[in-house]
Amino acid sequence: MDDLLTTDELVDQLTSESMAGRMVLLVGADPEAVSERLGLSVEKLIDFGVELLRFDALQFHTADSLLAELADVLGIDSEHVMVGLKVRGQTGNPLLMVVDNAECLAADARALLRALATQTESGLGVIFGGEPDAESALLDAGVPLSLVLESAEEAAIEVPPPAGSNMPTQEKSSLGGLMIPWRHLAAVAGLLLLVLLFWPDNETAPPGHDVRELSLPLPPPEVVSAGPSPGLPPAVEPEGAPVAPVAVQEPVASTPVVAPAEPRVQSPGSEPAEESEPAPKPTPVPPAPPVNRTPALTGMAAELAYRNEDWLLAQQAERWMLQVAAASSEDAARAMLDRLGRERSAYYRARRNGKVVFVVLAGSWASRDLALAGRDRLAAEFRQLGPFPREMRAIHSEIIAVR
Numbered sequence: 273m274d275d276l277l278t279t280d281e282l283v284d285q286l287t288s289e290s291m292a293g294r295m296v297l298l299v300g301a302d303p304e305a306v307s308e309r310l311g312l313s314v315e316k317l318i319d320f321g322v323e324l325l326r327f328d329a330l331q332f333h334t335a336d337s338l339l340a341e342l343a344d345v346l347g348i349d350s351e352h353v354m355v356g357l358k359v360r361g362q363t364g365n366p367l368l369m370v371v372d373n374a375e376c377l378a379a380d381a382r383a384l385l386r387a388l389a390t391q392t393e394s395g396l397g398v399i400f401g402g403e404p405d406a407e408s409a410l411l412d413a414g415v416p417l418s419l420v421l422e423s424a425e426e427a428a429i430e431v432p433p434p435a436g437s438n439m440p441t442q443e444k445s446s447l448g449g450l451m452i453p454w455r456h457l458a459a460v461a462g463l464l465l466l467v468l469l470f471w472p473d474n475e476t477a478p479p480g481h482d483v484r485e486l487s488l489p490l491p492p493p494e495v496v497s498a499g500p501s502p503g504l505p506p507a508v509e510p511e512g513a514p515v516a517p518v519a520v521q522e523p524v525a526s527t528p529v530v531a532p533a534e535p536r537v538q539s540p541g542s543e544p545a546e547e548s549e550p551a552p553k554p555t556p557v558p559p560a561p562p563v564n565r566t567p568a569l570t571g572m573a574a575e576l577a578y579r580n581e582d583w584l585l586a587q588q589a590e591r592w593m594l595q596v597a598a599a600s601s602e603d604a605a606r607a608m609l610d611r612l613g614r615e616r617s618a619y620y621r622a623r624r625n626g627k628v629v630f631v632v633l634a635g636s637w638a639s640r641d642l643a644l645a646g647r648d649r650l651a652a653e654f655r656q657l658g659p660f661p662r663e664m665r666a667i668h669s670e671i672i673a674v675r
Contacts, residue, residue: 279309282421286313286399289419291322293366293394295385297374297410298401300423307372309423310401314370321666322368329373329402335380342367346658347647354391356658361395363598363631364624365660374402375409382413389416578606579618581671584633589665592643593635594650596659598624605630612654620671636664 277285282298286309289296300306317324325341342357343350345367360366371377377385388396400406400417407420596612599605605619609632618633634650637643643661650659 277421279312282309282423283312283316285419285421287316287320290317290368290397290399291320291366293361293397294418295389295396295398295400295415296419296421297407297417298399298421298423299404299407301404302423303373303403305423306401306403310370310372310399313399317368317370321663322365323660324368324370326370327372329371329376329381333376333381334378335384338381338384346660347644348655348658352656352658354388355656357388357392357395359395359597359657360660361393362624363595363629365595365662366395366397368397368399370399370401372401374400375406376402377409379413382410382415385410386414386416577614578609579614581620581675584618584620584664584667585671587636587664589663589668591636591638591664592640592661593618593633593637593664593667594643594647594659595662596632596634596650596654597657598622598629598631600629602630605632608632611651620667621674622670623674633662633667634659 286296286298290313298306298309314324314326323345325345327338327341339350339353342353346353346356348356357367385398389398400410404422407417410417596617597608599608599619602619602621609617609619612632612634616634618635619630620633622629622631634654635643635646637646640661640663647655647659647661
């Protein structure tokens with residue numbers, strides 16, 4: 273009951289039951305309160321990244337409309353919806369549905385939901401919402417409800433003043449019961465006043481203090497030794513002229529300057545010197561090939577070129593795959609990869625309902641829309657299984673959890 277559960281706890285109950293592939297009902301006398309809590313459940317399920325359908329039974333209330341929507345989101349024909357949902361149940365990824373105004377569902381729609389709940393092995397999770405008579409309508413149709421919760425409006429409780437007290441009765445303000453945090457506002461105003469009083473003013477100096485400019489010593493001029501320029505004769509000073517002191521510059525660690533080579537003078541009668549051969553030009557080094565950041569496959573997977581957990585973990589988390597099926601053995605998973613194409617598929621080990629399975633994937637694609645378009649190009653035997661898109665980020669989390 274809602275009087276025993278907070279809104280967050282109630283939403284947690286609804287979402288956890290539906291994600292387990294079960295059907296749960298939320299009833300209440302106030303339709304707006306029920307719809308509000310259904311909306312919170314939808315937001316939480318979207319945050320989990322699950323595939324979700326939302327129906328209003330006032331508009332979509334027949335079995336044909338429900339079946340058409342289910343077939344569209346699964347990407348299969350209407351006659352294969354039961355098989356597609358059964359595969360979703362076996363792989364532990366049920367399709368979720370939120371149905372508001374459940375009391376307005378037609379009899380054939382309630383019969384369809386009963387068949388889907390009992391024959392798809394928890395492949396469909398449903399959150400119903402409606403008025404109190406929705407419970408009897410669904411139970412009479414045989415819909416297995418795992419949980420029924422009641423939503424009630426939270427009434428504001430007014431505490432009367434104690435008897436005999438002279439406290440004046442507080443009148444209702446025009447703000448509609450809005451409580452103004454006067455203490456917080458007073459604290460903020462006090463902080464603003466302190467800032468205005470003690471904030472330093474950079475334009476004017478405080479009174480009583482002289483501002484003096486300090487003349488800093490200039491850095492000594494850089495002295496460059498006046499050496500003879502290459503190719504020019506050195507300057508000859510006249511005798512007796514006073515010699516000006518030459519400033520000696522401290523040696524600075526820099527790139528050594530190579531003096532030009534002096535020309536070799538050939539003495540008469542000697543053999544001509546052999547001219548030195550020019551230094552060979554350095555051979556340009558080719559750029560290093562780009563580093564492949566995708567780790568190579570190891571073990572038997574490397575020999576047979578099957579993509580497994582190592583390849584999946586090396587992919588970007590924003591890419592998308594199609595989950596095709598879950599095989600009970602690794603040999604069966606590799607057989608499916610042979611038919612899908614080893615360069616267009618992968619598999620990884622997972623744990624579903626306490627059992628180890630091998631999830632077979634197709635792809636990858638850069639977006640969810642491209643993955644849905646790629647689903648139409650699969651072979652008919654795989655399209656009938658109801659493959660659905662999954663983000664690589666969720667696949668990474670499942671692989672790491674099993675390891």
